[in-house]
Amino acid sequence: MVNLNASTLQLPLDSNPEAEFHYVWLRDNCNCNECCHSDTKERILVSADIPLDIAASSASLDEQKLKVRWNQSNHVSVYDLSWLSQHDYSQGSFTDDPATSGFMPRVWGxxxxxxxxxxxxxxxxxxxxxxxxxxxxxxxxxxxxxxxxxxxxxxxxxxxxxxxxxxxxxxxxxxxxxxxxxxxxxxxxxxxxxxxxxxxxxxxxxxxxxxxxxxxxxxxxxxxxxxxxxxxxxxxxxxxxxxxxxxxxxxxxxxxxxxxxxxxxxxxxxxxxxxxxxxxxxxxxxxxxxxxxxxxxxxxxxxxxxxxxxxxxxxxxxxxxxxxxxxxxxxxxxxxxxxxxxxxxxxxxxxxxxxxxxxxxxxxxxxxxxxxxx
Ligand SMILES: [Fe+2]
The missing domain is CATH 3.60.130.10 (Clavaminate synthase-like)
Known part of the structure; x- marks a missing residue:
C-alpha cells in the first residue's frame, strides 16, 4: 500500500514498514533509459530542471517494484524495492559504498x-x-x-x-x-x-x-x-x-x-x-x-x-x-x-x-x- 502525501510518498519496505521518500528525490533518481544512460549509468536527466512541486499522480506496488506515474510529462519511473531499502534516508544517512560502509577507524596506541x-x-x-x-x-x-x-x-x-x-x-x-x-x-x-x-x-x-x-x-x-x-x-x-x-x-x-x-x-x-x-x-x-x-x-x-x-x-x-x-x-x-x-x-x-x-x-x-x- 502506497500513501501519496503532499511532497512525499510512504510505502512499507521489509527493512522499514514506514519508509518515506520525497517526490523530488525519487524523480531525480529515476533510472529509466531517458533519465539515466544505460551503459555508463550516468544521469542524463538534469536535476535542476525538476520542478520543486513535482508529485506522483499515481503509484503502485508489487513484490519487487514501486511504479510511479508523475504529474509532469506523464513520465513513469520504476524502482526496485531492494534499491529503495538500500537508499532509505528516512532511517538516517545511507551507506551504499561497500568499501566504506559502516567504517570506523580502529584506533591504537x-x-x-x-x-x-x-x-x-x-x-x-x-x-x-x-x-x-x-x-x-x-x-x-x-x-x-x-x-x-x-x-x-x-x-x-x-x-x-x-x-x-x-x-x-x-x-x-x-x-x-x-x-x-x-x-x-x-x-x-x-x-x-x-x-x-x-x-x-x-x-x-x-x-x-x-x-x-x-x-x-x-x-x-x-x-x-x-x-x-x-x-x-x-x-x-x-x-x-x-x-x-x-x-x-x-x-x-x-x-x-x-x-x-x-x-x-x-x-x-x-x-x-x-x-x-x-x-x-x-x-x-x-x-x-x-x-x-x-x-x-x-x-x-x-x-x-x-x-x-x-x-x-x-x-x-x-x-x-x-x-x-x-x-x-x-x-x-x-x-x-x-x-x-x-x-x-x-x-x-x-x-x-x-x-x-x-x-x-x-x-x-x-x-x-x-x-x-x-
Ligand atoms: Fe616522512
Missing part, C-alpha cells in the same frame, strides 16, 4: 606494537584475498608492514602500480632516503641521520598523499627504529581531555611549505580537518614544515596552548609504536591519519637506504571496491 598487520610481499601479488586484507588494514588501522620485498631499485613504485597508481609530488616520483652527502639532494631532514619526530608527509598540499610507503632496500645500520602514532587516537584524546583545544586546532589554518628544485607548494589548512559530520578527515602534523603562525594576536596564546597539547599527545610514550624494519621490509601508512618517524641512527655502522613512493587513499579504496566485485 603503544599496545599495537605487537599486532601491526603484517603481510608477505609475494602474497599481495598472488592472492586477491591478501591484497584485499592489506587494503582493509590501510583503511582500518592506517599502518601495515610488508615483508619479503626484493631489494630492487624501483620496487616500491611497481608495488604502487600493482595496487593503483603512483601519486607524484614535487619530490622525485621515486624518492631516495639515505644519508650520503653529495650523492642525493638532501631536500629535508630525512636525508640526515637525525631523529625524525612523528609527522605526516606533505601537509603543505591541499590534498596530501594518502598512502606513504617506505621500502628498505638496505638496513644494516644501528638505530633508526621506525616509529608511528595514530592521529585518530590523538584526536580522540584531545576531544575528550581538552575540547577547546580540539575546536581551535580544527578551525585555525596553519601554513605549511615544502619545496624542492622542482617546485614550491604552500597552503594553509587546520591541523585537524574534519568532514561535515565532525569526524577526522585529514590529520596534518609536521614540525619541520610548519610556517610562522599567521593568526590574529588575540588568538595566538590560545593557539599555542592547543598546539602544545596536541604535540604532547603525539610524543606521549603510550601513543607511540616503535619497531625495527630490515632489508626487504615495507612500511605503509595512511598518511591522512597516521604519523611516522624514526630514531637517530649511526651511518657508520652499516648502510641504510630507503625508497619512498606515494599513492592516493582513493586509489586504495578503489582497488578494494574492485576486489570486492570479483
Amino acid at each position: 603503544r599496545e599495537f606494537e605487537s599486532s601491526i598487520p603484517t603481510f608477505q610481499y609475494r602474497e599481495l601479488y598472488q592472492s586477491d584475498a591478501a591484497l584485499r586484507a592489506w587494503c582493509e588494514s590501510i583503511r582500518d588501522y592506517g599502518l601495515t608492514i610488508i615483508r619479503g620485498a626484493p631489494s630492487n631499485e624501483g620496487e616500491i613504485e611497481r608495488f604502487a602500480e600493482h595496487v593503483g597508481c603512483v601519486r607524484e609530488t614535487i619530490y622525485d616520483r621515486l624518492h631516495n632516503v639515505r644519508a650520503t652527502p653529495g650523492e642525493y639532494n638532501a631536500y629535508n631532514v630525512a636525508s640526515t641521520t637525525l631523529e625524525l619526530k612523528p609527522h605526516t608527509d606533505m601537509p603543505n598540499y591541499n590534498n596530501p598523499p594518502g598512502v606513504q610507503m617506505f621500502h628498505f632496500l638496505q638496513n644494516d645500520s644501528v638505530g633508526g627504529e621506525s616509529t608511528a602514532v595514530d592521529g585518530a587516537m590523538v584526536v580522540r584524546q584531545l576531544q575528550e581531555r581538552d575540547p577547546d583545544a580540539f575546536k581551535i586546532l580544527s578551525s585555525t589554518p596553519v601554513r605549511f611549505r615544502m619545496f624542492s628544485d622542482r617546485g614550491d607548494i604552500i597552503n594553509s589548512n587546520p591541523l585537524l580537518t574534519l568532514d561535515v559530520n565532525g569526524n577526522l578527515k585529514v590529520f596534518r602534523f609536521s614540525n619541520q614544515l610548519a610556517q610562522p603562525a599567521n593568526i590574529a594576536p588575540e588568538q595566538m596564546d590560545a593557539f599555542y596552548r592547543a598546539y602544545r597539547k596536541l604535540g604532547t599527545l603525539v610524543e606521549a610514550p603510550e601513543n607511540k609504536v616503535q619497531f625495527r624494519l630490515n632489508t626487504g621490509d615495507i612500511m605503509a601508512t595512511n598518511n591522512l591519519r597516521v604519523m611516522h618517524g624514526r630514531n637517530a641512527y649511526d651511518a657508520d655502522s652499516g648502510g641504510r637506504h630507503l625508497q619512498l613512493s606515494y599513492m592516493d587513499y582513493d586509489d586504495v579504496l578503489s582497488r578494494l571496491r574492485m576486489l570486492m566485485k570479483k
Whole structure:
C-alpha cells in the first residue's frame, strides 16, 4: 500500500514498514533509459530542471517494484524495492559504498606494537584475498608492514602500480632516503641521520598523499627504529581531555611549505580537518614544515596552548609504536591519519637506504571496491 502525501510518498519496505521518500528525490533518481544512460549509468536527466512541486499522480506496488506515474510529462519511473531499502534516508544517512560502509577507524596506541598487520610481499601479488586484507588494514588501522620485498631499485613504485597508481609530488616520483652527502639532494631532514619526530608527509598540499610507503632496500645500520602514532587516537584524546583545544586546532589554518628544485607548494589548512559530520578527515602534523603562525594576536596564546597539547599527545610514550624494519621490509601508512618517524641512527655502522613512493587513499579504496566485485 502506497500513501501519496503532499511532497512525499510512504510505502512499507521489509527493512522499514514506514519508509518515506520525497517526490523530488525519487524523480531525480529515476533510472529509466531517458533519465539515466544505460551503459555508463550516468544521469542524463538534469536535476535542476525538476520542478520543486513535482508529485506522483499515481503509484503502485508489487513484490519487487514501486511504479510511479508523475504529474509532469506523464513520465513513469520504476524502482526496485531492494534499491529503495538500500537508499532509505528516512532511517538516517545511507551507506551504499561497500568499501566504506559502516567504517570506523580502529584506533591504537603503544599496545599495537605487537599486532601491526603484517603481510608477505609475494602474497599481495598472488592472492586477491591478501591484497584485499592489506587494503582493509590501510583503511582500518592506517599502518601495515610488508615483508619479503626484493631489494630492487624501483620496487616500491611497481608495488604502487600493482595496487593503483603512483601519486607524484614535487619530490622525485621515486624518492631516495639515505644519508650520503653529495650523492642525493638532501631536500629535508630525512636525508640526515637525525631523529625524525612523528609527522605526516606533505601537509603543505591541499590534498596530501594518502598512502606513504617506505621500502628498505638496505638496513644494516644501528638505530633508526621506525616509529608511528595514530592521529585518530590523538584526536580522540584531545576531544575528550581538552575540547577547546580540539575546536581551535580544527578551525585555525596553519601554513605549511615544502619545496624542492622542482617546485614550491604552500597552503594553509587546520591541523585537524574534519568532514561535515565532525569526524577526522585529514590529520596534518609536521614540525619541520610548519610556517610562522599567521593568526590574529588575540588568538595566538590560545593557539599555542592547543598546539602544545596536541604535540604532547603525539610524543606521549603510550601513543607511540616503535619497531625495527630490515632489508626487504615495507612500511605503509595512511598518511591522512597516521604519523611516522624514526630514531637517530649511526651511518657508520652499516648502510641504510630507503625508497619512498606515494599513492592516493582513493586509489586504495578503489582497488578494494574492485576486489570486492570479483
Ligand atoms: Fe616522512
